[in-house]
Amino acid sequence: MESLGIYISVPFCKAKCTFCNFASGAFGLERMDGYVDGLVAEIAAARVRAAELKAELPGSVDTIYFGGGTPSLLEPKQLQSIFAALRREFEIAAGAEVTLECAPGQMSEATLEEAMAHGVNRVSFGVQSFVDEETAAVGRLHTAEACQAEIARVRAAGISEISLDLIAGLPRQTAQSWKRSLDAVVESGVPHASVYMLEVDEESRLGKELIAGGPRYQATAVPTDEAMTEFYARAIEQFGEAGLEQYEISNFAREGHASRHNLKYWAREPYLGLGVDAHSMLRKGDGAVRFANGDSLEDYAVGAGCEVTSVDPDEAFEEALFLGLRRNVGVRLGELEREFGSARVEDLDAPLRELVQGGLMCREGDTVRLSGRGRLISNEVFGELLRVAV
Numbered sequence: 001m002e003s004l005g006i007y008i009s010v011p012f013c014k015a016k017c018t019f020c021n022f023a024s025g026a027f028g029l030e031r032m033d034g035y036v037d038g039l040v041a042e043i044a045a046a047r048v049r050a051a052e053l054k055a056e057l058p059g060s061v062d063t064i065y066f067g068g069g070t071p072s073l074l075e076p077k078q079l080q081s082i083f084a085a086l087r088r089e090f091e092i093a094a095g096a097e098v099t100l101e102c103a104p105g106q107m108s109e110a111t112l113e114e115a116m117a118h119g120v121n122r123v124s125f126g127v128q129s130f131v132d133e134e135t136a137a138v139g140r141l142h143t144a145e146a147c148q149a150e151i152a153r154v155r156a157a158g159i160s161e162i163s164l165d166l167i168a169g170l171p172r173q174t175a176q177s178w179k180r181s182l183d184a185v186v187e188s189g190v191p192h193a194s195v196y197m198l199e200v201d202e203e204s205r206l207g208k209e210l211i212a213g214g215p216r217y218q219a220t221a222v223p224t225d226e227a228m229t230e231f232y233a234r235a236i237e238q239f240g241e242a243g244l245e246q247y248e249i250s251n252f253a254r255e256g257h258a259s260r261h262n263l264k265y266w267a268r269e270p271y272l273g274l275g276v277d278a279h280s281m282l283r284k285g286d287g288a289v290r291f292a293n294g295d296s297l298e299d300y301a302v303g304a305g306c307e308v309t310s311v312d313p314d315e316a317f318e319e320a321l322f323l324g325l326r327r328n329v330g331v332r333l334g335e336l337e338r339e340f341g342s343a344r345v346e347d348l349d350a351p352l353r354e355l356v357q358g359g360l361m362c363r364e365g366d367t368v369r370l371s372g373r374g375r376l377i378s379n380e381v382f383g384e385l386l387r388v389a390v
């Protein structure tokens with residue numbers, strides 16, 4: 001049986017960033033103990049829940065990812081409880097990749113030590129920008145200097161697998177200031193980086209303000225879509241020159257340093273999500289089942305808001321195609337054909353030809369992938385494939 005990836009959501013933050021559309025909040029840390037008790041109970045019940053869904057839950061785990069929120073706010077005792085619960089139910093493979101997301105300046109020495117004692121060997125910093133006016137504009141609590149100090153501290157402790165997140169499209173960002181952030185990532189020598197485009201939706205304060213056309217949260221200083229696209233293209237170019245090759249739409253790594261946990265999502269390998277708004281995908285017979293927890297602390301505490309979706313063969317085909325195309329290695333049509341039959345793959349012929357002719361996709365023999373231009377408008381490209389092929 002395949003190994004499992006486990007995602008643990010810790011939705012607590014010290015302050016809510018204006019651009020953030022995650023199910024996180026500035027919840028009082030006095031609620032963390034109760035939340036950890038909920039996680040421990042959820043881990044203990046995972047096998048029963050999988051059995052009720054008639055899904056396969058692998059016993060061996062080879063990636064664990066603490067995301068959020070700000071999981072670096074967990075106290076040593078809370079980390080201890082979570083890892084003890086995981087070890088009671090699963091075998092954590094030797095060499096497992098164990099990642100902790102961290103807001104710069106928000107991880108105590110004791111938490112770092114405890115995390116490492118339990119096998120945490122990768123830290124992902126939510127830097128977002130190395131330009132202090134930009135981080136201040138969105139309510140982040142750190143400075144560029146603090147970020148550099150944190151990278152040095154984590155390295156000195158013995159963790160070299162470090163990832164830095166940037167966001168293209170923050171208020172006050174310019175081509176020059178974006179270059180300062182890109183330079184800082186390259187100069188830091190980290191083996192992994194992620195670049196996300198600012199998301200504009202009703203789930204964040206800045207997004208709402210942009211939609212409403214108002215001036216709050218420095219909405220009027222948000223760069224144009226064209227500028228954001230340009231920033232993203234610059235990141236691909238500059239990181240590539242520095243050996244941080246793009247391997248997925250938002251992710252860059254030196255050879256051998258791609259996130260093994262995230263690769264599971266794109267390869268449709270099983271993962272179990274625990275905590276608020278955590279999503280899971282487990283095998284079920286020939287297909288799969290997806291399920292998600294409620295997206296508020298209150299719902300999670302009482303087990304409300306859960307959703308379960310069976311993935312039928314058409315949906316599985318769609319997922320294999322679109323998740324696979326997020327990766328720069330692309331998708332092998334022969335493999336799709338073996339898994340889903342030739343009829344579905346033949347239906348892709350015409351839209352693929354059009355997209356290749358339009359310069360949005362590339363085809364080399366059996367392999368299809370997004371072109372550089374296609375990656376900039378990946379959702380539109382997926383829509384075109386979907387419109388004709390499914």
Ligand code: SF4
Nearest residue numbers: 013016017020024069
């Ligand atoms: S961006 Fe990160 S630190 Fe900021 S509110 Fe969202 S989850 Fe918390």
